[in-house]
Amino acid sequence: MNRTVARVSAIDDVSFKIYEGESLGLVGESGCGKTTLGRCILHLIEPTDGEIIYNNKSLKSLNKKEMKDFRRQSSIIFQDPFLSLHPRMTVGEIIGEPHVIHGTARGKEKEKKITEWLQKVGLNPYHIYRYPHQFSGGQKQRIGIARAMILNPKFVIADEPVAALDVSVRASIINLMKTFQKQYNITILFISHDIAVVRQICNRIIVMYLGKIFETAKVPELFDEPLHPYTKALLSSVPIPDPDVKKERIILEGDVPTPINPPTGCRFHPRCFERMPICSEVEPKKIEINENHSVFCHLYK
Amino acid sequence: MENKKGNAHEKIIEKRVSYYYTVLKRFLKHGPGMFGLIVIMITLLLAIFADDIAPFDPYELNPRNRFQAPDRVHLMGTDNLGCDILSRIIYGARYSMIISISVVIISMTIGVTLGLISGYYGGFVDEIVTRATDAFMAVPSFFIYITALSMWDVRGIWTITLIMGIMMWPTFAKVVRSEVLSLKQRPYVEAGKSMGASDVRLIMRYILPNLFGSITIISSFRMAAAILTETGLNFIGLGDPTICSWGSMITRAHRSGAQLTFWWATLFPGLAITIVTWAFNLFGDGLRDALDIKTVT
Amino acid sequence: MRIKNLSTSYFTDDGIVKAVYDVSLDLSAGQTIGIVGESGCGKSTLGKSIMRLIRPPGKITNGEIIFNHQDILKMDEKKIREIRGGDIAMIFQDPMSSLNPVFTIGSQIGETIKLHQKIKNKHELEEKVVAILEKVGISDALRRLSEYPHQFSGGMRQRVMIAMALSCNPKFLIADEPTTSLDVTIQAQILDLIGNLKKEFNSAIMLITHNIAVVAEFCDYVAVMYAGKIIEYSNTHNIFKNPKHPYTRAILGSLPRIDSTLEELTTIPGIVPSLINLPAGCVFNPRCSEKITICSEINPKYVEIEPEHYTSCHLYKEIKE
Secondary structure (H helix, E strand, C coil), X not given: CCCCCCCCCCCCCCCCCCCCCCEEEEECCCCCCHHHHHHHHCCXXXXXXXXXXXXXXXXXXXXXXXXXXXXXXEEEECCCCXXXXXXXXXXXXXXXXXHHHHCCCCHHHHHHHHXXXXXXXXXXXXXXXXXXXXXXXXXXXXXXXXXXXXXXXXXEEEECCCCCCCHHHHHHHHHHHHHHHHHHCCEEEEEECCHHHHHHHCCEEEEEECCEEEEEEEHHXXXXXXXXXXXXXXXXXXXXXXXXXXXXXXXXXCCCCCCCCCCCCCCCHHHCCCCCHHHHCCCCCEEEEECCEEEECCCCC | CHHHHHHHCXXXXXXCCCHXXXXXXXXXXXXXXXXXXXXXXXXXXXXXXXXXXXXXXXXXXCHHHCCCCCCCCCCCCECCCCCEHHHHHHHHHHHHHHHHHHHHHHHHHHHHHHHHHHHHHCHHHHHHHHHHHHHHHHCCHHHHHHHHHHHCCCCCHHHHHHHHHHHHHHHHHHHHHHXXXXXXXXXXXXXXXXXXXXXXXXXXXXXXXXXXXXXHHHHHHHHHHHHHHHHHHHHCCCCCCCCCCHHHHHHHHHHCCCCCCCCHHHHHHHHHHHHHHHHHHHHHHXXXXXXXXXXXX | CEEEEEEEEEEEXXXXXXXXXXXXXXXXXXXXXXXXXXXXXXXXXXXXXXXXCCCCCEEEEEEEEEECCEEHHHCCHHHHHHHXXXXXXXXXXXXXXXXXCCCCHHHHHHHHHHHHHCCCCHHHHHHHHHHHHHHCCCCCHHHHCCCCHXXXXXXXXXXXXXXXXXXXXXXXXXXXXXXXXXXXXXHHHHHHHHHHHHHHHCCEEEEEECCHHHHHHHCCEEEEEEXXXXXXXXXXXXXXXXXXXXXXXXXXHCCCCCCCCCCCCCCCCCCCCCCCCCCCCCXXXXXXXXXXXXXXXXXXXXXXXXXXXXXXXXXXXXXXC
């Protein structure tokens, strides 16, 4: 017997495109739905409504074989380096797993590919016999990246890949991912709450809030000319490691609301410093400012 | 490239430090657990080499030697039918081991399979299995034993084993199911799924290996329970009278009516049962401590 | 407050972990100091040492902490308890684990006030609690007195923690990663709040964080820690504009910034050393890109190389008086 206690709408009516070869950043704070969105795109969670269309085919309509093929061409890098690696498998087995699942390489050939990728991510070939717990956080994340890359995927989702790492280690992982993206021309969806990191890797960014998209723009433009009040507040909240930069801090009132009972109209209106009466009643529609920049806000026409 | 720089300064761990190795080391340090293991090993040895170790034929009736107190010939004395108690204890170990191992194998197979399926797939199957588990656990097991064994005329040891096996699966199923539910959420299982692994592979390769620890622990406790249950069944007359299990030894001594003066006939089997069940419990405890996830991984 | 040659170690089965080694700092009323470093550098242990919250197998092995003309490390338990929460207060990273889930917010703050200000009157106590809650920006304070921690959001709980810390007008506040688990817009709120309260109460604040960008705006002085030692200390301007120690420079170069896209971020090869087996010579030498021969042999002294700028590195010379 099932009883619906509450409807938590993690993502609400979100539509966007990811272009081949681009590096798209998905930014937002807790509760904005970015993680859920990432899982939906890879069909790890089934969306309640709507479709994910890949190569002109809806993911829902794929049969088993086609789905497996999709999984071969896509991969995900997780946030938690510790728990995303099977603790009982050796590093070699973990990285080689995609080949085993898809039967694309066996024996010596498989081992060769594994050691190849181990070296590409900056680890040593003899590490294949070690277990995950013998490595540091940064190294574990490299293993995760090798695993995600070994089948030369076309599409990679990186879900907060550096959030759990120390500052000095983050830089090397970010550099690594940038190199791979250029080298192998992969389409990346980079999910993060840290907009500074996203700036380093992505060429286009989507800003989300409470299950909705608020603004989409190409990278320099979003930072130079943010349109949505939330984007402005978000950018102004990020501390800059330079004591001489005097910032006009926009301090938002209130807390990040929960997705359980979202505000009416524009979901940001209770905290918006530029709100108008219409904002609490009508949800803003998408306004395309130019071909690279669109925003969901009543302030614009 | 980063290759060289990264490695020159890593702390190189020489040994192949696998998870099981770490667990083994921890277990070896656990006093009570080791004691349990040693006792179990001794019991196993007795069971396997009973033919060579036992001084007498356990079934050899010797009316002239009845009720003999322990002496140099019969180290544990004889029972009311003249059989040497020591030999019966040794052969009894064989029966205890066979019974408990068989019971555990049967209940483990049923319980783990059901637990895996219901935990992993959820939904309708899960509902049915959970209800069944609750139902089995709610009914006092001895009721079932009495009913089932009374209906069946065959009073053999295998009937008893089979029924015990069928009664004991809920413990496995319940624990396995709840562990599967939490393991399902682990990122590395999600990783496997995102790579395209089939359900079967995810269950067998990703989830099941994490359950070995719990399954072994439960098995240990269940083996203790099986021995005790068999003793209990024997006592109420539902056991197999033809074999010399420790339970039947106690029953036989009890039936003779002379327990108090005849202390060796109940003491030794009683001690055997107590020590061995205790050993299984200690072994289970030791394993549980050694496998404590927080400190191992 | 003056901290002199403080050392804290943990005595474990695997060896002695020198969590904090030979740390010296000064702090005056109204000043903020940022203690910056990565995980395992000892910054949290430093904070806890000042509050004498180190439990076995940890032990403060050396040093003095002079506060109000008395050495904290030599005080007896009773005196320390009076100071803790009173003159010196601490805010922790995870408010959920520092707040007792089975007591109401009102009773927890009330307890702190009762202990230190010795107020017995229930009514007066309640008034004070409401006042402090409002001060930290929790609206509808009277109603929220009877709510439990889990009914508050992360940002709110952190405000409650700050309320508890400030309830007795501390002279010195230690904030250990107060905003790490919060969203960035909430982090801005909390830092803003702490800044305002600092001005009002004129407390000295020690902000412990791994996020060096935060200290740029918030702190007057910065101490950079690595493997238990302070490797550079100066005022904020010097640290960011004129960093001397190679580690500080590398960290600053590795930060992703929102005001520019860098071709490649500076990386530091290798990993943080184990605090049980520290490298010979300078603790940073195995990973240092500017090292010279002496670095792997002798531990550099912590000296003043420019006015108000200290570091421990063989590349620099102590200024002559």
